[in-house]
Amino acid sequence: MILQRLFALTLLAACAALAVMAWPYQAAFSYEPVGPRAYPLLMLGLMAIALLYLAIRPTPIVRKDDEPELDRASLIKIGLCTGLLLVFAATFESLGFILSSTLIGIPMARLYGGRWLPSAVIVGLMSIALYLLFDRAMDVPLPLGLLDVLEN
Amino acid sequence: MDTFSYLGQGFGVALSPYNLVTALCGTLIGTVVGLLPGLGPINGVALLIPIAFALGLPPESALILLAAVYLGCEYGGRISSILLNIPGEASTVMTTLDGYPMARQGLAGVALSLSAWSSFIGAFIATCGMVLFAPLLAKWAIAFGPAEYFVLMVFAIVALGGMAGDKPLKTFIAALIGLFLSAVGIDANSGVYRFTGDSIHLTDGIQFVVLVLGLFSISEILLLLEKTHHGHKAVEATGRMLFNLKEAASVFVVNIRCGLLGFFMGVLPGAGATLASAVAYMTEKRLAGASGTFGKGDKRGLAAPETAIGASCCGALVPMLTLGVPGSGTTAVMIGALSLYNITPGPLLFEQQPDIVWGLIASLFIANIMLVILNIPMVRLFTRILSVPNWALVPVIAIITAIGVYAVHATTFDLFLMIGIGIFGYILRKLDFPLSPLLLGFILGGLMEQNLRRALSISNGELEILWASPISLGVWAMVALMLTLPLLRIWRRRSAQRRALADV
Structure with a gap:
């Protein structure tokens, strides 16, 4: 649960940062009513709403039978593998x-x-x-x- | 009877020796890839895209190769389900329920060949359905303008969530991440660089192959790491390899029923093989009632999901070819492949490049027949592949994945990006997010934005164009239906709980 909240909030922060990044995207001159900014902002906005909901009410994680609990040993292995x-x-x-x-x-x-x-x-x-x-x-x-x- | 002359033409393309060999290679590669843990149809097809391109295959042969690999993977996935009780992917979970018990009873060969046969019938029904419906749908789809397309894509995304059932919210989030990622790179309409962070490597956007292999291969490698201690032993495939006529006859009605069901589920965006196989299994179980030994090795329990999977895989190609809207992760990958060849799937494809469309459809027939024939003599060989240990397999998967990514642009930036995406994908998977909606979102995102902007350019910024035509209104109605589905399901579960409480 706590992990899920943490993840949702991190992604939410990323959304906010990306939205700030997208704000100045303006076409120098444009022939169309919708600029390059609208679509990414729309997606980020929708994502933010969904993430906020997830952060408030996380859904339970269903784990398959053959998937053991993450322990320290596997985490170290995963770190090594990524390295x-x-x-x-x-x-x-x-x-x-x-x-x-x-x-x-x-x-x-x-x-x-x-x-x-x-x-x-x-x-x-x-x-x-x-x-x-x-x-x-x-x-x-x-x-x-x-x-x-x-x-x- | 245009359809039949086109189909004949398609068989002409598919039966050329060159394409026959391509299809044979594709089915073999696909079966092996599907067998291996950690590689499914999505990776299989994605890995082959750069290779098919590098080999200089003409577009129709490349598409035939990819379709053959797709079918082969689905096919290989079943071998590990039946012999190992490990579903290669979500859609074959249902196969393990009765397939593994059958194998334990010494009927492994029969189970394998019967499932191949079932899947063949399913694919055959679906391919016939495709021949009948695809041209009609394509004709109808010409009436679609940008506004209608936009709404259709909204529907495809929403359908994913509505069909996903247990976790609609996470499915939406995954799809939205994909939709957003498609915006990275230079904006084609205005030339504005979006989210590139001044890196020249991102000006083209995130490469599709990089995203797919990161999400599916790298994250799977990390997941496999957790499972190293779990040794599984394959059931030996001994004794009778082929089912007999009586066995085939006993499941024939099931085959037909589930084939039709699977086709329609496949055509619906978002439903796909997983849902089709589950619904088919449950329906047959209920229909069989007390006479069935479902879960203990009932042949119908094996035939039902396999037929449905075979049918829905082919059914999923219908929206992809006619509308250019992929219905599943794998078809999304195939659209990515087509765009490498500068081919835009959609209604016009049927008019402008009938060779490609009908060649593909004909090669589906041929690949299916090949798979059934291959299965019987080669099962023993395939089962030997299953006993390759992870420690030998995983480094090779990692290396081949890196080759696939490097082949696209020949930069190591893509390799780093892939690893980054892989770690992100791993975290998403651990938190129970589905990944194929992300992929689908990524493919649909670009199209969605273009169509939205085009539509609003036509109307000069008036939003009304999005619901002006009867077609778009109809699609909006379906969107509303899909949005209410998960709510309805939650409500039903709640009231069932309440009733259970009242009974106590």
Whole structure:
């Protein structure tokens, strides 16, 4: 309940901030009666009303049977996983696809309960295979990064 | 009998060897994607959009590929429901109720092939319905002006909430977030930059693929993390693989009934496969009465939701093709794909590009037949895929998702944006918000704003144009109906409670 209220209020604050941001949106000269400001403001307004209602009367959360209660351990795991994804995004171009995906793939596999060796083998092979599949076979360009040297 | 000559033309397109291979690949990829935990039809279709584009597939082949993947995913989802008792997605929950008990009784092969057959009949009925109704609807839809379109989209959004049942408010909020997000980027009419924060990466708005993969793939990866400790074991599919004639005959009436029901539920925006399968199951359970062993492995209990899902998936394509208004998350993704090809779905599509429309419809027939045929020899192979452990699967999903996003614009900004959206999606899911309304809102948002502004330009700012024509008045009436539905449901629940209290 408290989480839901908190979420609703945070989103409400975001709505307000976005509305302030949208306020000066005016077309320099315009041929139409409705400018670029009206639609976003309308949506934000409706959202604000709904969120306010949710903050006052939160609805109970139905949890599925196979979904355990969030504890500290899973929260830490989720944080780690998010961190890994961010590292992935940050190193995607500089290290290149193969290296960065191996770099984050192995700890990620560990996070989901894999053992070191099988994780390393599978992730390593998969990143090379996916590179070849997408970059070479399907013409989806992927960065080579550091491995550029091998190319020449 | 224009329809039939067009349909013939469509089969000509779909039966070309190139498109046949495309459809076959699509059904295979779709089945595997649908099987895997954490990937459903929405991700499957979204991941393939950039790839289909990069491969340089012509539009009709790309659409056939996506439709085949869509059907394949629905199909793969059922394998994990029946063998693992884990519904791949919300719509297959009903399948587990009788499918898993059947598998436990050693009838896994029969359950799988019977469900494939049911879904085929459902899809067949719906595709026939589509052939009959879509051109009519398209003809009628030409009378729609911007004002009518705007009202229609309001209806689509409201219907989502009205149909959602248990949580209308959260559905509305999710849809509104999507509607708002569509406004990010440069405004096409006035050239004003909206909510871009002076970042050049956002001038185009949020990329559709980024939003979809963030919301569905990344958040699912995080959700899977909580479930690592839960080991599930698949039931072995042994013994008889194919249902016999007697079994097929015993569920045939159920197939027909639920196929029609599923088609109409699919056409309605917002209802979709989840609701269709639930209603079909409940109706059949009630009709069977005491003679049924529902919940303990009744064949009718398996056939009913599967037929309805098959039918509603095809039914959902009707509003998408004729009106350009998607009725479900997956069709919203397909509209996103079409817009990459500069194709705007809508009534004019039927006149201007009949090859695409009828080719798609014909390929639905073909993909359905392929799926039934594939199922029988390949079930054992598919069940082996189910035993791939999460630790090997999740990194690969993460990597493929990143490739899908990177393929669109080749910037890492999109990767960061996707992760951000993914975390937001995860929080929304934990707080019990449904995510497909957000996606639908995002797709409808741009169209909604354009049509509203166009309508008001025509009337020079007079709001009356929004309810001036009989069509828009009719649609407003449906909006009102949808708005009262959740209230009515709450009121009924309350009075039932009161009655229960009075009895005590």
